[in-house]
Amino acid sequence: MMNPVDPGFALETSDERTILRLTGDWTVATLHLVEKGLAATRLPPGAALDVSGLGRIDTAGAFLIDRLLRAGSNWPPQLIGAHASASSLLEQVHAVSDPVIPAPQRPPGLIDLLERIGRGTVDLLSELVATLAFLGETMATILRLGVRPWKLRWTSIVSVMEEAGLNAMPIVAFLSFFVGMVVAYIGATTLRDFDLEIYTVELIGYSMLREFGVVLTGIVLAGRTNSSFTAQIGTMKMRQEIDAMQTLGLKPMEVIVAPRVLAMLVMTPILAFIATLAGIAGGVVVGWTSLDINPGLFIERLRTSVPIDQFWVGMAKAPVFGLVVALIACRQGLLTGGSVQSLGHRTTTSVVQAIFAIIVLDALFAIFYMELGI
Incomplete structure (x- = not known):
């Protein structure tokens, strides 16, 4: 059985674009080493993903990467390098994951009150009809x-x-x-x-x-x-x-x-x-x-x-x-x-x-x- 290689990532920013380079094994057994650091990372729109140094990856690792890409509105990802399963795993996880929806901005004051009254009235009428x-x-x-x-x-x-x-x-x-x-x-x-x-x-x-x-x-x-x-x-x-x-x-x-x-x-x-x-x-x-x-x-x-x-x-x-x-x-x-x-x-x-x-x-x-x- 192969020993796992510690995962790592590096965010490289240049005048042309930003690249997130992934290295090591991104599996459920090793993700605890990078989870906190990845959660604090923010990708700007248009960032690319370098998977040429990526080792093994499972759905847990794909989920973390997908969550980072969603937060930065970087879907579909721009992959650099070749990997046997990274692309397919990311697509599968993305298909079943809930999208990150920002909290709606409620209109203030009277408009918000009227909206609540309207929604409550419609719900009441729908419930009565049903x-x-x-x-x-x-x-x-x-x-x-x-x-x-x-x-x-x-x-x-x-x-x-x-x-x-x-x-x-x-x-x-x-x-x-x-x-x-x-x-x-x-x-x-x-x-x-x-x-x-x-x-x-x-x-x-x-x-x-x-x-x-x-x-x-x-x-x-x-x-x-x-x-x-x-x-x-x-x-x-x-x-x-x-x-x-x-x-x-x-x-x-x-x-x-x-x-x-x-x-x-x-x-x-x-x-x-x-x-x-x-x-x-x-x-x-x-x-x-x-x-x-x-x-x-x-x-x-x-x-x-x-x-x-x-x-x-x-x-x-x-x-x-x-x-x-x-x-x-x-x-x-x-x-x-x-x-x-x-x-x-x-x-x-x-x-x-x-x-x-x-x-x-x-x-x-x-x-x-x-x-x-x-």
Whole structure:
């Protein structure tokens, strides 16, 4: 086995041109001798590369030389002398290496702000269009399965209902109970100044039946179930399990997306109902302990003062919130790439989009109900 010859280089500058002369073996075993010095070297444009004294070279050495040539905008290189593999190795490394792109110079001030706003608006519209397209594909898949119900995967649907619905019930009820207590305390404290503490019952009824019960359910599902769906589907995508399904003739929309969407359409209203009852229970506790309103009087006043249509106003939102949470989670999971960073990014994006969509949809529902006079 031949002993390696220490690599070296010399930069010669004359009035005509600059020449970088390479000597010795430029291999992975010897590059540490010249790496620091080469990194501090800058080639002017038009510099030539003398390889007549170059010994052995591998892809590691070619990479260092290619990086130096790129930094000085000296590609393709002007080679002086003959070498058996230097030219071909440099071309191969150059083809697969990422180009050195200088950092873009951002325009200052107002132009930069307008550019950011414009890019954000375009990204938002593109994401909205893509989500609506995914919604259409999902609805078409569900309708197709509805015509042929024997193709529905009932085991998957029941499993998702248990995981995303039944297992989420304690945290939804727990959170809504304490939110109901908070609303009752705030109402009692505010209404006490007007000697109207009894109207805390109406405040609890309207707020929990109409808004807080279903909105809290949607936000909990966005943080808990949404991230779970995205992580599950993203992991399947990373492991190429979805590609394997397609190879076997299975459609991911039928196997993965449809069961989750159907399960959420069923379980979200149930969870919203539990959340509403828990919030009212929190108000009952506050009324009993702080306002001397016994539970019987509380429930009777709630029944006579708060119309039942307020309950249906809130429950009508629940299937929509469940559908949105499932759609965003499944879409972001299917968009996951092959890296862990992509999985984390998609999971975060999924949760943020779901919470944002729930708040926006709730505001649109409020405007819609206001126009209807409900």
